[in-house]
Amino acid sequence: MGVAGPPGPVMDRDEVDRALARLGEEHEAIETSLLALQDHAGRRLLEGAELTGVTKDRWASTEQAITLLWSHFDAYAAALHSAREVRSRRRWPSREDLVELTDRLRGPSVTVAGSAAHPPSSLTEPAKLSERFTLEGLVSRMNTLYARSLDVVVAADTVWSALPARIDLLSAELQRTRSLAHSVGVRPGEHPSGDDLESITHELSSLRTQVVSDPLAFWSPASASSAPGGGRPDTARYDRAARALEDVRREIEAVLAVRQDSEERLFRLRDVLSRADRTLAEARAARGEVLAKIAASEVPAVSGPPTALQERLVTAAEYRRHAQWHRLSPLLESLERDADDELSRARESLTAVTAPLAVRAELRGRLDAYRAKVARHGMAEDPLLIERYDVARRMLWSAPCDLRAAEQAVLRYQQAAADVLVPRQAGPADHRGNA
Known part of the structure; x- marks a missing residue:
């Protein structure tokens, strides 16, 4: 081993002892790590599991790496043991001992199996029969193998x-x-x-x-x-x-x-549809009254009762009776929307139908308000006002009522009242002015 000479300067005794101590610490640390890896719950699970896919492939490779780690560690331990034996020969090593120790501690003194230690990069590249490492190089190789193996074990366990x-x-x-x-x-x-x-x-x-x-x-x-x-x-x-x-x-x-509050919701739906039905019935009755009492007026048609919604309500009640809650839920939601819309349409229809009656009522009120105003000023017996009032009143209280003509009659009465009342209202002011 010493034919080619040690790598670099020959180490002295202190350097040898420090190197052996450091390598011994490395040995203990690596052994502790390998034993921890051996006992890792993730590794035990991987060994016992029926693996597939990515994990199966990576674990097969990792098992080889762990086996290789132990063989590297054994080679490292043997080389360290041999170096310690050389050092233990003498308290003060000879020149030859130091040369040998330098070669063992710094040189590529550890041989490992090549096919496992360094697999070929391609199928055509021949595998090496063996590979030599320095002790530090072997530690570096073991650290790399350990990190990769632990990556797989920790990832799977996590x-x-x-x-x-x-x-x-x-x-x-x-x-x-x-x-x-x-x-x-x-x-x-x-x-x-x-x-x-x-x-x-x-x-x-x-x-x-x-x-x-x-x-x-x-x-x-x-x-x-x-x-x-x-x-x-x-x-x-x-x-x-x-x-x-x-x-x-x-x-x-x-x-x-829906199951919990369906009874209350069905009750509300019945109430809303009942109000819509009553409102439409009132609108239909009002339409007949308008056609009989108001002349020359366009009265919108009124739709019939909401029978389609009533039928859907019956279906909803059947769903509840047979506990078909999954069918009742969407039906109730759509019924509630449609029932509210139906009530709104019924109210709009009643408002539209009764509009002419509302106009007539407003004209009647306006006529009576002006008559009362005239009376307060002592002009109730004015012949022109009496005549125009009678004309407007006959139009508004007779059937059928021509709203356009009645409105014009009310306007004529208002104008006549204004013409009569203005001079009387100005009189006291003129008198006060003259005074």
Whole structure:
């Protein structure tokens, strides 16, 4: 081993002792790390699992790397032991001892099997039979193999520690939601939410199976060469399933709410439709009155009772009677909108039909208000005012009433009253002015 001479200057005794101490510490640290890796829960799980996909391939490679680590460590330990034996020959090593120790401690003194230590880069490249390392170089190689092996073990263990438990909790929530859904008639093939629950069930089952057999497929490293633990589980599929279940759960809660308050909502619907029916009946009666009492007026037609809505209300009551809550829920929502719209249309129809009567009432009120004003000023017996009042009153209190002519008659009476009242109102002012 000393034919070619030691690499670099020959080490003195202190340098040899310091190097041996440092390499001994490295030996202890590496041994501790290897034993920890050997006892790592993730490694034991990987050894016992039926792996598939990415994890199966990477674990096969990692097992070889761990085996190689131990063989490297054994070679390192043997080389360190041999160097210590050389050092222990004498308290004060000779020149020959120092040359040999320098060669052992700094030179490529450790030989390992080449096919395992340095696999060929391609199929055509022949494998090396052996490879030589310095002790420090071998430590560097072991650190690299250890880091890569630990990456795989930690990643798989992290995924297994995180996802299956979360999937199981979500599956339990799924079962509770399925039970609630079944109680309100939400079933696959009968309601979209039932189909969604079926789909989520299959997805969670498939996801758990894949996570257990191929955890590394659900690992997102922090970088291409992340340190151990440098990454996180990929929860995208789990998150989608959780959101889908939450959407279904809200839908089921809405259906449950229908079961709880459906009687009150049906009562309100009956009341709204009854009011709409009465309002339309009043509008139809008012239309007949308008046609009889008001001449030359366009009166809008009035629709019939809301029979279609009444039929849907009967259907809703049947759904409630047979506990078909999933069908009742959307029907009640649409019925409530349509019933409110129907009541609004009925009120608008009544307002439109009775508009001519409202105009007549307003003209009557205006005529009487001016007559009272005239009377307060002592002009009630004025012949012109009496004549014009009588004309306007006959038009407004006779049937059919011509609203246009009646309005003109009221205006003529107002004008006559104004002509009579203005001089009388100005008289006292003129008198005060003359005074």
